Amino acid sequence: MRFTDRRHAGRALARWLRAPTDTAPWPYGAADPLVLALPRGGVPVAAEVAQEFRAPLDVLVARKIGAPGSPETGIGALVGEEQPVFDQRALRFLGLAEDGLASSVARERAELRRREDLYREGRPEPRITGRTVLLVDDGLATGLTALAALRHLRRRQPAHLALAAPVGSRDAVRELSGEADRVLVLHQPDHFRAVGEWYDDFDQVGDDEVIAVLRAASSAA
Structure with a gap:
């Protein structure tokens, strides 16, 4: 499985998350869901997921x-x-x-x-406590950034906390499975070296694109 670009990957991930199966249901049928993107690469992916579920989109900046x-x-x-x-x-x-x-x-x-x-442009941080939160990235290699993000979110007491990505290493999925209620990765290849090898276009996402996506999501809310 390969993706044309991050938008294509986001649409594929969203369709899979929407599928009525036991392996990847989200958002648990709960009210008040929130999609959080790990910028910068996770933003265009998460935008497609948020649109599919008509959920608000925001970012969680990790470094x-x-x-x-x-x-x-x-x-x-x-x-x-x-x-x-x-x-x-x-x-x-x-x-x-x-x-x-x-x-x-x-x-x-x-x-x-x-x-x-x-990125926030004066907007307050979203409320996490008691919400169904889906953290999205464009892929999981080592999973270190996602690990820090999940632990940060867990301390803020969401009702449910899930992590989703179009592609990721099986080692990262295994390492992170104890940090979230669900780790939902569409494609877990047998041989994984880097996230970018599963994208035809994996150019860096710029700040301007992140801001534009968040503005569009905010105006649509």
């Missing part, structure tokens, strides 16, 4: 913490003002300690705040 000298190698993630979540196995393998990563954490937290202000 990956990269290894020193290799920023694409994720060793942790953070959400809001909470303490970062680190991959302890990766830290041991690279010979790193959490207290030696303070500058990286500070840099990512500053970027997180910038994006929150930019």
Whole structure:
């Protein structure tokens, strides 16, 4: 299974979530659902899901913490003002300690705040407590960012908390299954290397696109 782009992946995911089966029902038939996207790549995917279910769309900004000298190698993630979540196995393998990563954490937290202000445009954060919340990303590789996001949301006491993605590694799904009520991943290939290999177009989503999608969702609400 391959996707043309994130919008195509979002439509495929939405149809699968809508299907009346035991493997992927959402949103549990509960009132007051909320779709949250992990920006930036999760936003166009989540927009299609929110439209399918006529649910409000918002974002939960999370930031990956990269290894020193290799920023694409994720060793942790953070959400809001909470303490970062680190991959302890990766830290041991690279010979790193959490207290030696303070500058990286500070840099990512500053970027997180910038994006929150930019995307929210003065809107208050959505209420989480007591709601049926579906967190959406464009794919799950290590699952570190999703892990930090799920733990952040769980502390805010949603009635139900699910994570959905068009594609993801089976290891990530297994690791995250204890953090959400449901982990709903449409395609879990036998051989998974990177999220982008399952998309024909996996160009980076820009801030302008995120803002446009959120404005459109807000005006349609």
